[in-house]
Amino acid sequence: MPLRVSRTPTIRHYVMTAPTFFSVEYAINPWMDPTTPVDTHRALDQWDALRRTYKELGHTVELVEPVAGLPDMVYAANGGVLVNGKAVVARFAHPQRAAESDAYAEWMSRHGYPPVRTEHVNEGQGDFLAAGRILLGGHGFRTDIRAHREIARAVGMPVVSLRLVDPRFYHLDTALTVLDDSTVAYYPPAFDAPSCHRLREVFPDALEVADADAHVLGLNAVSDGYHVVLPAAATGFAAQLRAAGFRPVGVDLSELLKGGGSVKCCTLEVHS
Ligand code: ARG
Numbered sequence: 248m249p250l251r252v253s254r255t256p257t258i259r260h261y262v263m264t265a266p267t268f269f270s271v272e273y274a275i276n277p278w279m280d281p282t283t284p285v286d287t288h289r290a291l292d293q294w295d296a297l298r299r300t301y302k303e304l305g306h307t308v309e310l311v312e313p314v315a316g317l318p319d320m321v322y323a324a325n326g327g328v329l330v331n332g333k334a335v336v337a338r339f340a341h342p343q344r345a346a347e348s349d350a351y352a353e354w355m356s357r358h359g360y361p362p363v364r365t366e367h368v369n370e371g372q373g374d375f376l377a378a379g380r381i382l383l384g385g386h387g388f389r390t391d392i393r394a395h396r397e398i399a400r401a402v403g404m405p406v407v408s409l410r411l412v413d414p415r416f417y418h419l420d421t422a423l424t425v426l427d428d429s430t431v432a433y434y435p436p437a438f439d440a441p442s443c444h445r446l447r448e449v450f451p452d453a454l455e456v457a458d459a460d461a462h463v464l465g466l467n468a469v470s471d472g473y474h475v476v477l478p479a480a481a482t483g484f485a486a487q488l489r490a491a492g493f494r495p496v497g498v499d500l501s502e503l504l505k506g507g508g509s510v511k512c513c514t515l516e517v518h519s
Contacts, residue, residue, distance in 0.1 A: 254427070254492045256473035259306045260517040262329075262354070263298055266290040266321035267313040271505050275341045276417050278507030290502035294321065297476070297498050297513060304474050304496075311354045319344050321503060322512040324372040324420060326351030327362060330382070330518040333402040334360035337371040340389045351515075360517075363401040367391035372511075373418035377518045379428030380404060381449075385419025387411035387439075407449060409442040415462070420511045422461070424468040426454075426475060426493060432468075432484065434461035454491060460484035467509035469516070478509045 269290045271279050301308050313320050326347065327336040336352040339345050348364075351371075355362040367390075369375070374390035375398060376383045382399070384406040386392040395406040409419060413436060416422040422437035423446075432454035435443050446453060456465060465481025475488050479497030488495045500509045 252492055254473040254494075256304070256471040259301075259471050260519070261301055261306055261308050261469075262311060262323055262326070262515040262517060263294070263308055263513055264311040264320050264323045264326075265313050266294050266503065268315050268318055269321050269503070269506065270318040272318055273343050275343060276507040277415050278504065280505070283505055285505055286502055290321070293498070293500050293502055294513060297500065297510060300476055300496060300498055301469075301514075304471060304476075306471065309358070311350060314346070314350050317344070317347050317350070319506060320347050320350065322373070322506070322508045323351075323515040324512050325370045325418075326515050327355065327371040328369070328375045328382075328398060328402065329355070329360055329515065330377050331402045331404055332360075332519065334362040335369065335371075335398055335401050336362035336364055338365050338368050338394070339370060340368045365394045365397040365401075367394040367397060369394035369398060370418060372515055373420050375406070376419060376423065376425050377404075377516075378425045378431060378450075382406045383419060383423065383425070383431075384408050385411050385422075388414065388417035407445060409445065410439040411437055412439050413437045417507070418512075421464055421467055421507075424466045424470065424475075424477075424511065426470045426488075427472045430454075430491075432456055432466060432487070434458075434466055437461070454484075454487050456481075456484045456487065464504060464509040467511040469511050469514050476510050478504070
C-alpha cells in the first residue's frame with residue numbers, strides 16, 4: 248500500500264504508576280484469574296521498559312506513587328481524564344479500585360490540575376480517548392453513559408458515545424486506539440452496530456484490526472502521531488500501521504496482561 252500521508256510525532260506528557268504492588272487478587276474482567284501466579288518483579292521490569300521507551304522517544308513521563316493494597320493502580324489510564332487544561336478524576340465501578348481515585352486526585356491537585364469529580368461512574372482514559380477536539384467515550388461495562396455528559400461539561404469538549412458489547416473489551420481503550428487527531432484503529436466486533444456506523448462516519452480512514460490482534464490487546468496502544476507503542480504480539484496490527492505510514496514499537500507487557508491491561512492502560516496522557 249503506498250503511503251498516503253506523512254506522519255509527524257509530537258512530544259507527549261504521560262503519567263505512570265509502577266506495578267510495585269501489582270497482583271491479581273480479584274477478577275473484575277474476563278482476563279483476570281486470581282489462581283494464575285503473577286511475577287511482580289517481571290511486571291516491574293516490563294513496565295520500566297515501557298517507561299524507558301517513552302523517554303527514548305522524547306516524551307515526558309511523570310510518576311504517581313503506588314499505594315500498597317491497590318494492585319490495579321498500575322493501570323494509570325483509569326485515574327482520570329486530563330484534557331484541555333482540565334482534570335476529572337475517576338469514579339470506579341468496583342469497590343476494589345475505589346481508593347485509587349484519592350491517589351490520582353492528590354497527584355492532579357499537586358500538579359496544578361484541580362480535579363472535578365463526577366456523580367456517575369467514569370473510569371478515566373480507560374473509557375475516554377481524546378481525538379483532536381472531541382472525546383470518544385466508551386460505555387456498556389464500566390463508565391456510566393451519564394458520565395459522558397458530566398465530562399463533556401467539565402472539560403468543554405463534545406463526547407461521541409460508543410457502546411461496548413464484548414466483556415473482554417470492557418474499556419474503550421481495549422477496543423480502540425487514537426493514532427492522531429483524525430485517525431483511529433478499532434476492533435468492530437467490540438462495538439454495537441450504531442457505534443460502528445458512527446466510527447465509520449467520523450473516521451473514514453480508520454484501521455480495522457483482526458481478531459488475533461484484538462485478542463492480545465493490540466489496540467491498547469499509545470501513539471505520538473508517528474510512533475505507536477503497542478503489545479509486541481499484535482504483529483498483524485503492526486504491519487497495518489507500517490503500511491499506513493506509522494512506526495510500530497512493540498513492547499512485552501505479558502505480566503500486566505494478566506490483569507487485563509497493556510500499554511495504554513499503564514499510561515495516563517496529559518493532553519494540553
Ligand atoms: N484490572 C483492571 C480492571 O479491570 C485493568 C484495567 C485496565 N485499564 C484500562 N485502561 N483498560 O479495572
